[in-house]
Amino acid sequence: MTVSNDVSLPDDYPEDHPLHGRLNLNRFIFCAGCLIGTAITAITSCLVERGLTPKDYAIVSGIGCTGRSSGCFKAPAFHATHGRAIPFASGLKLANPDLEVFVLSGDGDLFAIGGNHFIHACRRNIEINVLCNNNGIYGMTGGQCAPTTSIGDFTSTSPYGNIEPPFNLVSLAAAAGASYVARWPGYDVLRLKGSIMAAMDNPGFSFIEVLAPCFTQYGRKNNLGDAVKMLEWLRKQVVIEKNCPPHDAEYSHKNGRIVCGEFVNSPREGFTQKIKQLRETAQKKR
Amino acid sequence: MSSGSQEKSKQSKLILTTGNYACAEGAIAVGCRFFGGYPITPSSEIAHYMSRRLPQVDGTFVQFEDELASIVAVVGASYTGAKAMTATSGPGLSLMAETIGLGFILEAPMVIITVMRGGPSTGQPTKASQSDVMQTRYLSHGDYEMIVLAPASVQECYDFTIRAFNLAEKYRTPVIVATDGIVGQMMEPVRYHSNFDVINRKGPQVPPEDYQPFEIIDEDLVPGMATAGSDYNFYVTGLTHDVTGSPDMTPEGAIKLITRLCDKVRRGRPEINDWEENHLDDAETVILSYGINSRGTPEAVERARQKGYKVGSVRLKSLWPFPEELMEKLGKIGIKKLIVSEMNYGQVIREVERFRHLGFEVSGMLVPTTIPFSPGFIYENIIKEMQK
Numbered sequence: 193m194t195v196s197n198d199v200s201l202p203d204d205y206p207e208d209h210p211l212h213g214r215l216n217l218n219r220f221i222f223c224a225g226c227l228i229g230t231a232i233t234a235i236t237s238c239l240v241e242r243g244l245t246p247k248d249y250a251i252v253s254g255i256g257c258t259g260r261s262s263g264c265f266k267a268p269a270f271h272a273t274h275g276r277a278i279p280f281a282s283g284l285k286l287a288n289p290d291l292e293v294f295v296l297s298g299d300g301d302l303f304a305i306g307g308n309h310f311i312h313a314c315r316r317n318i319e320i321n322v323l324c325n326n327n328g329i330y331g332m333t334g335g336q337c338a339p340t341t342s343i344g345d346f347t348s349t350s351p352y353g354n355i356e357p358p359f360n361l362v363s364l365a366a367a368a369g370a371s372y373v374a375r376w377p378g379y380d381v382l383r384l385k386g387s388i389m390a391a392m393d394n395p396g397f398s399f400i401e402v403l404a405p406c407f408t409q410y411g412r413k414n415n416l417g418d419a420v421k422m423l424e425w426l427r428k429q430v431v432i433e434k435n436c437p438p439h440d441a442e443y444s445h446k447n448g449r450i451v452c453g454e455f456v457n458s459p460r461e462g463f464t465q466k467i468k469q470l471r472e473t474a475q476k477k478r
Numbered sequence: 479m480s481s482g483s484q485e486k487s488k489q490s491k492l493i494l495t496t497g498n499y500a501c502a503e504g505a506i507a508v509g510c511r512f513f514g515g516y517p518i519t520p521s522s523e524i525a526h527y528m529s530r531r532l533p534q535v536d537g538t539f540v541q542f543e544d545e546l547a548s549i550v551a552v553v554g555a556s557y558t559g560a561k562a563m564t565a566t567s568g569p570g571l572s573l574m575a576e577t578i579g580l581g582f583i584l585e586a587p588m589v590i591i592t593v594m595r596g597g598p599s600t601g602q603p604t605k606a607s608q609s610d611v612m613q614t615r616y617l618s619h620g621d622y623e624m625i626v627l628a629p630a631s632v633q634e635c636y637d638f639t640i641r642a643f644n645l646a647e648k649y650r651t652p653v654i655v656a657t658d659g660i661v662g663q664m665m666e667p668v669r670y671h672s673n674f675d676v677i678n679r680k681g682p683q684v685p686p687e688d689y690q691p692f693e694i695i696d697e698d699l700v701p702g703m704a705t706a707g708s709d710y711n712f713y714v715t716g717l718t719h720d721v722t723g724s725p726d727m728t729p730e731g732a733i734k735l736i737t738r739l740c741d742k743v744r745r746g747r748p749e750i751n752d753w754e755e756n757h758l759d760d761a762e763t764v765i766l767s768y769g770i771n772s773r774g775t776p777e778a779v780e781r782a783r784q785k786g787y788k789v790g791s792v793r794l795k796s797l798w799p800f801p802e803e804l805m806e807k808l809g810k811i812g813i814k815k816l817i818v819s820e821m822n823y824g825q826v827i828r829e830v831e832r833f834r835h836l837g838f839e840v841s842g843m844l845v846p847t848t849i850p851f852s853p854g855f856i857y858e859n860i861i862k863e864m865q866k
Binding site: 246247250252263265266268269270272273275278279280281282283284286287290291308309470471473475478 | 576716717
């Protein structure tokens with residue numbers, strides 16, 4: 193298919209809507225049936241419901257399928273380098289703490305090449321909201337193995353089955369110190385929106401894992417079927433639990449059990465607040 | 479570290495400090511309010527100083543988890559309108575390579591101080607070197623231009639860091655200040671004067687509804703920069719993009735963007751390039767040096783001249799874009815030989831050799847050492863070269 197700037201999708205959003213004028217095929221490049229779109233929609237509707245306009249927020253993404261999501265926003269939106277969405281967002285937030293900063297990126301970007309930045313941002317409790325579209329594979333790059341691919345599954349770089357155990361992102365974020373952690377299937381837009389609202393209310397680092405199966409790569413290589421079949425496959429495994437400790441939030445396609453819910457919501461003072469206090473100390477000592 | 483009252487007097491008083499501190503104070507003086515960095519010898523004192531000084535002036539200092547995060551955060555901070563910088567040395571600069579390219583293509587004003595030490599790899603961390611001057615020029619992939627300044631004294635660390643921010647803001651591009659382990663850590667008298675202009679980046683030139691992030695309105699090829707937190711909407715990407723910021727994967731799109739980005743710096747060459755001349759009026763042989771290694775050259779030249787040799791010297795204060803105008807001038811003067819003197823195994827000399835067609839021979843004093851050449855060593859080499 194030829195992708196062109198000229199092919200516009202219907203756009204009846206009001207002018208200050210985050211997606212206004214942005215839904216053309218050069219920006220919205222995702223496979224039909226992919227849940228990246230629902231994650232984008234969930235964020236934008238939260239921004240709209242909060243009455244936020246582009247001067248209030250910034251969107252950052254890294255590289256990959258979800259990396260292209262920043263291009264859908266009419267806002268200060270930044271398509272950074274591979275793995276570096278979190279430090280880019282940190283720079284924005286630190287230099288302008290009034291901004292509501294979102295990172296929307298994939299599991300390969302945030303947890304392989306960008307893994308170190310993720311754990312340190314959690315530790316600092318910097319006030320940014322990170323949404324990870326977890327599809328368990330490198331989609332855009334050609335279906336390679338990710339740090340979220342299940343053991344035994346087939347990818348372009350694990351033709352005999354993956355031999356590495358995957359990260360449990362919820363448990364990782366909680367252990368690293370994130371003050372808000374949730375996981376939802378990407379089709380559960382209402383719960384996802386609730387979490388995004390909670391993330392914006394949390395005065396610290398918030399992490400939301402969005403399960404967004406990749407039928408184009410993962411589905412094809414593992415005989416899981418098309419978009420709808422893969423959503424059915426996911427839905428059968430999802431178990432929503434209340435008050436589940438983050439380290440018990442099982443993530444196992446093999447056991448057919450993926451625990452979703454809100455696992456950490458323990459607000460503590462954010463990093464830019466600490467920096468404000470540090471300045472006061474420094475200026476008193478002069 | 480000084481109080482407010484001392485700050486005023488500093489402008490007229492000489493103080494004794496190091497090149498690293500002078501770089502940091504120069505940055506503060508010109509308005510830098512964001513520093514993201516990672517410890518690395520021999521640059522760490524810049525971070526130390528910034529961690530004390532920035533909170534005093536409502537700035538932000540963060541020690542990040544690595545150099546990758548440090549420089550990426552600098553790009554992010556720059557896009558809020560802040561003057562932002564990092565400081566590192568060779569191995570750290572290697573890690574920053576990809577983001578130098580991002581800063582260039584996103585046209586984010588930013589300053590990187592690299593305090594050169596011995597390499598390759600871990601090399602000689604506590605020593606000086608000039609073996610990273612090609613790294614400062616070509617570290618990232620892709621076609622791009624860099625602006626690199628090379629201080630040779632503590633005073634120049636202060637002055638050139640100020641200039642680096644001004645050039646970064648004016649051309650909307652990353653600028654490197656390449657010092658070394660000696661200039662960075664030695665102490666010299668320096669004047670923290672306020673006798674300089676402060677250049678701030680060009681903002682959007684049209685109302686928000688008409689704004690396109692890479693639309694060129696002026697002849698300088700620099701687009702007006704909107705920042706996050708303003709009424710302007712924009713999307714910027716490390717992908718090749720058109721004036722709207724949208725990815726553009728056509729060959730025409732690549733040609734248009736890359737030529738503009740490079741030409742904006744190339745056209746600025748007469749303003750950016752800076753050098754010092756010594757006895758060029760009658761020189762047949764000229765020594766070209768820069769940074770710490772230029773400090774012994776004038777004495778060696780004087781000694782040779784006392785013996786009747788027609789020798790002169792030039793000192794590059796900016797390394798990149800390469801000062802082609804200087805080479806043309808040397809050709810016009812009709813010098814016979816240009817001797818490139820550098821503390822590496824031959825880097826800037828390769829650039830100089832491109833200009834052999836201007837009629838002069840090129841030879842080198844090229845030693846991958848960690849101590850600058852003594853006047854005696856340079857003198858002996860001048861005599862040897864001139865008796866050839």
